[in-house]
Amino acid sequence: MALPDGVQYRTFDGEERLATRGEAVYGEPVVDGWRAWDAHRSKLGAMYELGMKPGLDDDDRVLYLGAANGTTASHVADVAGPTYAVEFAARPMRDLLSVAETRGNLFPLLKDARKPETYAHVVEDGLDLLVQDVATRGQARVARANRRFLHDDGRLCLAIKARSEDATREPDDVFDDALDDLREGYEILDSRRLDPFHADHLAVVATPR
């Protein structure tokens, strides 16, 4: 499988693990400057482990929605070029800021991903990748609203959390509806459940249509 140069399998304590090169941020093991990327703590990491192609390439320009405390965003910024990290909650912003301190290409934004106009004056257009992991209702709608930041051949890498849409419905039904909604703005290239790494999550790779 073709991984970008910035993402490699390295040996940690005798075990082959996914890794990126950068400053450690959450106590993950580091060997020769490479930090292990824990697929159980990162949906994007899980996508790699499951053999998906999330579309992240070296020096890509990235918009990351739902950066939370920056665990995954830090790995993305290790690989990518300019990385815009949007997070709605103030609480995890402290961690995200310390991740951004050692990464000049990571731009934290305390903004609501449902309102792209509140950060369109900061985030540039023509981006290569949109990563989305937001725990809100209408996750497909958020992805469509943020399509404006991608160039025509860009990639959407989306983790849909079933419980954020409707905790009472069958996850598969929730996913079907979300994919239908998503097809209004994207062509879906691949989709897969993230078990056993993350329960009731569907990972989707798509491109603007």
Add this chain to the structure above:
Amino acid sequence: MSEGWFAGLATDQVGAERVREGSADAPDAWPDRAIEAGIVTSEEAYYDRLHEATTAAARTAMEECERADDQQVIHAVRAMDDAGRMANELAERVAEWAGSRDAESGTGIDYCRELAATDPAEPADERLVSLAERAIELDDERDALERYVERVVRDAAPNLAALAGPTLAARLLALAGGLDSMAKTSSSTVQVLGAEEALFAHLRGQAPSPKHGVIYVHEYVRGTRPEKRGSAARALAGKLTIAARIDHYAGDRRPSLEADLDERMRRIRTGGEDDGAA
């Protein structure tokens, strides 16, 4: 046509305010636009300035949010104590008045609830029942405020709330004047917060030093036998101070703090050390 966050920015301005407050209908090739506008001379320089502006904006917004949270906790816990105190005062009045009319009458909020369920026979009973209802409403409001405090203090100070329990955490924040002040306070001050009268009597040379303030209500102080209580209070205050500092400066949950505290208390309670070096 939308403008970028940097439009009209002077060389010495960071632009954090623009990042926070601005908006645009559509994104644009902002690095190119900034170079065209003469704001920066290269893409690299653009991203440096963007990094400075976005981190500064995020930091300010975050700090404002957190400040707001702990102040809400403080108002709410004070309101909770006010409502509780007034409910009890009214309940006492109800008990005293009811005692003059009915030898079988009871006391407290529970008695108010009994009374409120009865049909008033005379004008005086009408007033009494009505007064009992007010006491009950205030007591219910006290409970609602407590639930609110429990929820908000877990956001404002998650580690402190986990170690102290939400209500005690809120009281400590109120006595210290906020998370910021508590994080900057020494553990010996935290130990006697709420015992200021005893502390000043001690400082005037008229009394022994107080062993504990409001942290007395914590099971680890109250539930420890008297001769070990000073050690327990000192150890607990130490851990609570650390928790407040983590909440203020880091903000993440550290479950190991509780394990540390449990272990330390186990050692104090089983004897061994009288004077704990925390």
